[in-house]
Amino acid sequence: MFRSLRIRNYRMFAIGGAVSNVGTWLQRTAQDWLILDLTNGSAAALGTATALQFLPMLLFGMFGGVLADRYPKRPLLITAQTLMATLALAIGVLTMTGAAQEWHVYVMAFTLGMISCVEVPTRQAFVVEMVGRDDLPNAIALNSSSFNLARVVGPAVAGMLIYMLGGTGPLFLMNALTFAAVISSLVFMRKAELRPSDPVPRAKGQLREGLRYVLRHEKLLMPILLIAFVSMFSQAFSMSIALMAREEFKAGANSFGLASSMFAVGALAGALLAARRVTISRRMLFGGAIGFGVFQIAAGLAPSYLFYLVLLVPAGVALITVNTAANAAVQLATSAEMRGRVMGIYMLVFVGGSPIGASLVGWLSELGGPRAGAVLAGGFVLAGTAMAVLVTRMITGRVARRRAVPATT
Structure with missing residues (x-):
């Protein structure tokens, strides 16, 4: 069941991803709660923030796939994950200092969506470079397991933490910290054991x-x-x-x-x-x-x-x-x-x-x-x-x- 975890690079990536997935669900819950706090419970504002986060994938998702073919995937993922961590840190600081406003959440959601246009197809395509074709189905299934386990645990933990810590700011900061796990896994991979595809030259x-x-x-x-x-x-x-x-x-x-x-x-x-x-x-x-x-x-x-x-x-x-x-x-x-x-x-x-x-x-x-x-x-x-x-x-x-x-x- 866990045969792809025998591969060191994927094992590091999977562990880092599991930690980051929990942080992602903490942030998703905190983002929803924060926009409701800032707008006195406006469902329309919540819908707008959600739409802004997923709209870029509809508009630019295929262009992100083009970039994933043009550039080496590991450096692209490191850059994308670092930008996502920076966003989480920024909104966390704004929230902790009481400076967060409704438009800050909208900008963060849209920017996160833009980064995801590149990060998601790149991450999906990078799995086979770590594990090869034979173990690809197993690795994809384990990624789904990690995501769904975080989906069960993350929102429940988020609700408890918002109550215990008195607000959403700490959760954004926690998510920023969880990115260190997946970024470090990418940085310290053994490049000689990867199976990278050759970048496709830029062309019309x-x-x-x-x-x-x-x-x-x-x-x-x-x-x-x-x-x-x-x-x-x-x-x-x-x-x-x-x-x-x-x-x-x-x-x-x-x-x-x-x-x-x-x-x-x-x-x-x-x-x-x-x-x-x-x-x-x-x-x-x-x-x-x-x-x-x-x-x-x-x-x-x-x-x-x-x-x-x-x-x-x-x-x-x-x-x-x-x-x-x-x-x-x-x-x-x-x-x-x-x-x-x-x-x-x-x-x-x-x-x-x-x-x-x-x-x-x-x-x-x-x-x-x-x-x-x-x-x-x-x-x-x-x-x-x-x-x-x-x-x-x-x-x-x-x-x-x-x-x-x-x-x-």
């Missing part, structure tokens, strides 16, 4: 080249389209959990927290199960997508809150299964010189559909109730899985016909 049309590359390769297009449909509604699932807990089962805030934790526990279990697999198969990819859709529907039909909680665990398992399988499948099918651009496209579709899915699920829940929203979201995931197959066949068939025309004239 590299972004279009990345798009064409994906369209021409069915092994890339299929999982990217599939994850686009799945993530559109998976990102809205936390909203669905809140609506079901509060409106349908009349549960309080503590019960909502329990439901979120059950889903996160399932996600962690799914990541650990994925880590046991040596290879990634189409069965794993489509099984995860179909399972997530089915368990969403089942959860929407749950007759009791206890039964609903139980169904959240396999839903989390299925979601992480498809996410891990899609990520590994895309990286394994991509040539080294294109990996940054392809992962930029992957992260764009992974994030890009969230506003659409959240708005649609919210509207459907408003019209027909939370159960209808959850059931229809699950149905859309199943329909999207079928659409991914259909659209892939249409596009790859068209590309194949265009390639065949010159050969027959």
Whole structure:
């Protein structure tokens, strides 16, 4: 299960990343709490800060992938992580001194999003340079395990620390310190044991080249389209959990927290199960997508809150299964010189559909109730899985016909 940890460079990176992931969730919770404090509980301000943090990935994510191919990935990651630490330190000092204002949070969120445009595809593409192709699926699954464990622990610890320390400022400073773990792991890696890809020289049309590359390769297009449909509604699932807990089962805030934790526990279990697999198969990819859709529907039909909680665990398992399988499948099918651009496209579709899915699920829940929203979201995931197959066949068939025309004239 942990075979990729035998590789020294990845082991250092994984440990540093685990520490940093906890800090990231501390900061995410503190950022939400801080903007609510500064705006007297404005939900609109909270939504604006969240949107500003994820908007850059929608606008510039693919350009970040281009940079990941042009420059050596390890120095790029060191620079990005250092900039993120500086941002956390700055907002922490402003908060501790009482100087923090609403616009400071907006600027920090947008700047963090801009850095993430480069950092996320670079980090995704860097994993294979540490572990090689054989251990890549295991490493991706372990990364998911670390992220989801931090997702369970981080917000709970953050709430306790905000209460004990009397504010959010210390949490930003703590996050700044956690970056030292991942930065030091990158600095002290054994460069001779890495498998770096050669940087791609700067040239015109590299972004279009990345798009064409994906369209021409069915092994890339299929999982990217599939994850686009799945993530559109998976990102809205936390909203669905809140609506079901509060409106349908009349549960309080503590019960909502329990439901979120059950889903996160399932996600962690799914990541650990994925880590046991040596290879990634189409069965794993489509099984995860179909399972997530089915368990969403089942959860929407749950007759009791206890039964609903139980169904959240396999839903989390299925979601992480498809996410891990899609990520590994895309990286394994991509040539080294294109990996940054392809992962930029992957992260764009992974994030890009969230506003659409959240708005649609919210509207459907408003019209027909939370159960209808959850059931229809699950149905859309199943329909999207079928659409991914259909659209892939249409596009790859068209590309194949265009390639065949010159050969027959």
